[in-house]
Amino acid sequence: MKKIRIGIPYALYFYEYYPLWKEFLTRLGAEVILSKPTNKNILDLGVRSSLSEVCLPVKIFYGHVLSLADQVDYILIPRMVCVEKGAFFCPKIIGLPDMVKSSISTLNSLLVPLVDVRKPYGTWKNSLFQVGQLITDNSLAISRAFSISWENFQKNYVANLLDPKLLNPSLLAKDTKNVAQGLDKMTINININIAVVGHDYLVNDSYINLNLIDKLKKMNVNILTPSMVPPRIVKKQLKKLYKPIFWSLSRKAVGAALYYFENKVEGVIHLTSFECGEDSMVGELIHHQSKQYPEVAYTEFVFDEHTGEAGINTRLEAFLDMVRRKKQYEINFAPSR
């Protein structure tokens, strides 16, 4: 029998949830086809099929969906509403399946399981079960596939978290003035920690962020991301705010930013999309908090389909210059603790 082919758009929340779905579906015998990493063609497809007012990540999602359309039997677009108490996904993500359906009339088979853990029928288990039933009638097999995939998903999540040692070189350099003074510029470079915070699909999609991460790596910078910060710490950091944040995607980004501020990494870069409602608000919150940590350099990069690589390069270099100067200054003049 031919395997059912299920397409997964490599965009938006799938940066976080792809491993879960992939393992689950594969275990049940479906063939999972992940769209290619974002490229020019995908962007163009997305821009052409969506309204111009829509944020870049959603446009790109459209592009991924279209790029899959004639290769698969179904395309998976879960309706992500709520995965934790007190927080939601952004309105555009909640309405994503309907938006895609309205704009792209040629699509026939979307799989739209609901993920809303507040509701008994919206739990992860039920949501995956719904999709599993399409592939097989064997409930037992579905249950088993779910348990194993879920466990592995949790395990991998933990494995990707921050190793606290990663932060040490910088703290060391600051604390022991004598050692640090002996360091030449090159070594200082290696000790620079830059946190790149924002939604996963901005931080990890090198086409959207114009290779920002690679660029930083080439500059010998140690890169820290929101995914490295354990949820427990995110939760604790968010308590600093006057009001809890009610967007899951931004909670992680803001919590991570606050954590990295507190740990005095050398720099924090907040990646945002133009026309993103969440970013416009949390950007202001992060900015406000950053003022309490003058020793941490902070900047915000805004992306949309017109952002040019040259501009980003210039700004990145300027930012790193500032970081280095700050650091040099501290090494020379800051009192040792």
Place this chain on the structure above:
Amino acid sequence: MKLTLPRLGNIEVAYETIITDMGHELIEPPPNSKRTLDLGVRYSPEYCCLPLKIVLGNFIEGLELGAEVLLMAGGWGPCRFGYYAQVQRDILIDLGYNFKMLIMELPRGNWKTLWDNINILRNGKKWSYFANQFGLAWQKILLTEKLENKILQVRPREKKKGITSRVFADTIVKIKKAKDREALKQIEREALQQFDEITDFKKKNLIRVALVGEFYVSLEPFVNHHLEEKLGYLGVEVVRKNSIRAWVEPIVNLHLFRENIKDEKEIEQAAYHYLAHSVGGEGQSTVGNVVLAHQEGLDGAIQVIPFTCMPEIVAETILKKVSEDLDFPTLTLTYDEQTGEEGLNTRIEAFIDLLKMRRRKGVMVS
């Protein structure tokens, strides 16, 4: 305590009743103006939605007049509104203002804050008095909305241009001053009678358009560039789909206002085929209301949205499909601080022309 609140349409009719009568000093923010907008725009994050900016402008103007306490509504997502107060507070603190912000929202777990806030407002007055004044304030808002909806029918039929708005402005002043429900009834009777006198009942079969979209922009004439008036002068009868009433009732008490919950369900049902889940703000209602407007035999619908508004962008995307499927014209007007009068007028007039043409064709066919 010197207290100020944001503006929204004619909502200030209720302010004296709940602020001044409780023994506070009401600092009424000046009517929304270019200056309000400029102030809000200057100090808000660039990409925030327009309502946040204007309300920030209201607060700054209120603070300039000596306000010490800002009263604001809150919420819990998924839309940005629930975070307005927090961001505005941060900005105003950074600007160096000294104030206290009272945020009225249904609490998450901690009811004490809401309780405390209510007690600050009550200001030691008797509970019965407090409840009575709140009831009266609510009646004022309901009456104002009722008359606002009424003049949408009167204006396109008025005997003398501009008279409807003048009569209505006088009525608003009276509602503001009214001291009890009896007075409100009297005002209503008089207003309705006056409206009848200025209406030319011979004008029939006007073009009818539903007004849908984001709550604040659709209800604040300064922000939507007096859209309802514009349409009225073009001889169009507007059917307003948003209301303060529909916004507040489900929040305040799910049990007291059963009938309205029914309306909400109906709108949801109508949207379901196109947008199966609420997306915060008015997103799903916008879609549902357009479907209903089509069923009600209206000629078209106008959706008004602030630039970057998340739920309305979802709705706008989906309305394209709705409009195609139902052969029902819709126009989306996106507002930001740069929205110009002329461009807007051109688009509105072109849309109304389209609706008129469709009518003529329709008549010929049938």
